Amino acid sequence: NAGVTQTPKFQVLKTGQSMTLQCAQDMNHNSMYWYRQDPGMGLRLIYYSASEGTTDKGEVPNGYNVSRLNKREFSLRLESAAPSQTSVYFCASRQGLRETQYFGPGTRLLVL
Amino acid sequence: GDSVTQMEGPVTLSEEAFLTINCTYTATGYPSLFWYVQYPGEGLQLLLKATKADDKGSNKGFEATYRKETTSFHLEKGSVQVSDSAVYFCALSEAGGFKTIFGAGTRLFVKA
Numbered sequence: 001n002a003g004v005t006q007t008p009k010f011q012v013l014k015t016g017q018s019m020t021l022q023c024a025q026d027m028n029h030n031s032m033y034w035y036r037q038d039p040g041m042g043l044r045l046i047y048y049s050a051s052e053g054t055t056d057k058g059e060v061p062n063g064y065n066v067s068r069l070n071k072r073e074f075s076l077r078l079e080s081a082a083p084s085q086t087s088v089y090f091c092a093s094r095q096g097l098r099e100t101q102y103f104g105p106g107t108r109l110l111v112l
Numbered sequence: 113g114d115s116v117t118q119m120e121g122p123v124t125l126s127e128e129a130f131l132t133i134n135c136t137y138t139a140t141g142y143p144s145l146f147w148y149v150q151y152p153g154e155g156l157q158l159l160l161k162a163t164k165a166d167d168k169g170s171n172k173g174f175e176a177t178y179r180k181e182t183t184s185f186h187l188e189k190g191s192v193q194v195s196d197s198a199v200y201f202c203a204l205s206e207a208g209g210f211k212t213i214f215g216a217g218t219r220l221f222v223k224a
Contacts, residue, residue, distance in 0.1 A: 004155075031210055042201065042216040043156075050210045058211070090155055094212075098144040098163065098205045101212055103155035 002026055004104035006091050012110045013081045021076040021107050023091030031094050032074035033101065034058075034066060036087040043090070049074055081111045114139040118202045118215035125192055126223050133187040133200055133218045135176075141207030145169075145178050145185040148201040150217070156201060159187075197222045 007022045025032065034046040035058075045058030049068040063085060065077045074093075078085060088108050092101040118135040125131060137145065144163045148156040160169030165180035174189045185202060202215040 033212075040216065043214040045211060048210060056210075092156075097208065097210065100146065100158045100161060101148075101156075103157065105155050 004091055004093055004102050006089075006104035006107050008107060009105070010108045010110075012112065013078075014112050015082060017081050018077065018079050019081065019109075020078075021089055021091075021109075022073070023075065023104060024073045025091075025093040025102070026072065027093060027095070027102065028071070029093035029095045029102070030071075031096070032068065033092040033094075034064075034074070034076045035090045035092065036060065037090060037106075038087050046076065046089075078109075081109075083111045085109065086111045114143065114204060114206055114213050116202050116204055116213050116215040118200075118218055120216070121199075121219040122221055123218060124221045124223065127194055128191045129222075131187070131189040131192045131196075131220070133202075133220070135185045135187065135202035135215060137183050137185065137202075137204050137213075139183075139204055139206065142180075143204040143207050145176070146203040146205065146212070147174070147176055147185070147187050148203060148214075150199045150201065152198075159200070192220070192222045194222045194224050196220060 004025045033048045035043040047066040049055045052071045091104040094101045146161045147159040149159045150156045160171040162169040162178035168177045199217045
C-alpha cells in the first residue's frame with residue numbers, strides 16, 4: 001500500500017516551458033487535491049476533484065490545469081511556467097467529507 | 113468564508129518542556145478539526161483529529177480538544193522531544209464541503 005505517490009520529486013524548468021506533475025493514490029479515495037506550499041504562506045489549494053469526472057478551482061488556479069484521469073490519478077499541468085510558480089507542490093486524497101487527507105511526498109519545482 | 117488562525121512561529125523549546133500551539137477557527141456549521149505535522153522534506157501527515165464539540169484528539173502524547181464555545185483547537189504536549197521538531201498545521205474540514213482549510217503552520221524547534 002503506497003498511499004499517495006507523486007512524480008517527479010524535483011524539477012527545474014525554464015520560463016515558458018511546460019510540464020505535468022503526476023499524482024496517484026491506491027486507497028480508492030473519491031476526492032483528490034493539488035496544493036502549493038510557499039514559505040510563510042501555508043498550503044494554498046490550486047484545484048480539486050471531488051469525484052472521478054469532476055474538477056473545480058481552488059484558491060490559486062491561474063496558470064494551472066488539471067485532469068482527473070481516473071479514480072486513481074490526478075495530474076497538474078503548467079502550460080507556460082513562470083518564476084512565480086516556483087514552489088513545493090503536494091497532492092492529497094481523502095475518502096469523504098470531513099475525513100483525513102493523505103498527502104504525497106511533494107514535488108519541488110524551480111522555474112528559472 | 114471559513115478560516116483558521118494559528119500562532120506564528122518559530123517556537124523554540126528545550127527538551128521536556130510543555131508545548132502549546134494555539135489555533136482558532138471561524139466556520140459555519142460543524143467542521144471537523146485536525147492537526148497535521150510536516151517533518152523536513154516530507155508531506156503532511158495527520159497527527160490527531162476531532163469531529164465534534166468536546167471531543168479530544170490524541171496521538172503520540174499530543175492532545176487537542178474541540179472547543180465550540182471558544183472556537184479553538186489548541187495543541188498541547190506535556191514533554192516535548194527533539195524528534196518533535198517539525199511544522200504543525202491546524203486545519204478544518206468544512207461541514208458539507210470538499211475543502212480543507214489550513215492555518216499558516218507553526219515551526220517548532222526542540223533543543224537537547
